[in-house]
Amino acid sequence: MDKRKEANLRVKTHITNALFTLMEEKSLADIHISEIVSRAGVARASFYRNYSSKEDVFVTLIRDILDSFYQEIHFEQDTFFSYENMLLSFRYFQKYRKYVLDLYRSGFITVLLEELNRFHENVAGNMPSSSIEKYHLYMYIGALLNTALIWLSTDDRTSAEEMASFFFETAAKAAHGLV
Structure with a gap:
């Protein structure tokens, strides 16, 4: 650089x-x-x-972090929703814990949610807007963010690896109608 x-x-x-x-x-x-x-x-x-504004500082920070995340995610698996990508997600949430929690506490977590939606829409590519299937993506994002917020806001010593395993297994069960 x-x-x-x-x-x-x-x-x-x-x-x-x-x-x-x-x-x-x-x-x-x-x-x-x-x-x-x-x-x-x-x-x-x-x-x-x-x-361009104070709020733009949040958006730029989130986009910069997501650009870095994009460089590390695994596309070679059959699905974007792999254990490896979930683990990477929890590691990023952990790494940027202070920013995530500050956004949450100050009432600006929707900025993060909107950027996560935009990011995942771009990664997913063409989503059929008329299909109910598009909501899988938003369910995943919402569940991931909410789970990470609760995890980060407590003194829970659960590791990112344990969180990713739990989240991956729960998502797999939900996909098969087992939860």
Whole structure:
């Protein structure tokens, strides 16, 4: 990565961390761009070079994480809903626990849900909009996110591997009408 890209990545990281830190102190509506850039130690122009709004910081962060996730998912299996991909999902939720929980606590978890829906729609490709089958994807996303939120918000010491096994087995049973 060239030096300008590295510097811009640092700027984005500082802005993101500053916004999330400020959200621990007050609501997003009460946070001003000037506070974010001051806390981040960057110029106001740097904010607007990367983002169009405070909410755009969330969307950009989530999309960047999902781009990284996309590079690691396994497409060679018969299904996207493999144990390996579920494990990777739980590992990502665990890795970005603070951001996920901060979005949840501040009432912005729908931003994550919308981006997860968009991401999975893109990965799934052409979904027949007239088919009831399209709802499998949304059931999976909703169940995965809700399960991860509960897992992350408790002091549960269950590993990502255990969560993925449980989720995979439960999804398989549900697909076969056993739950």
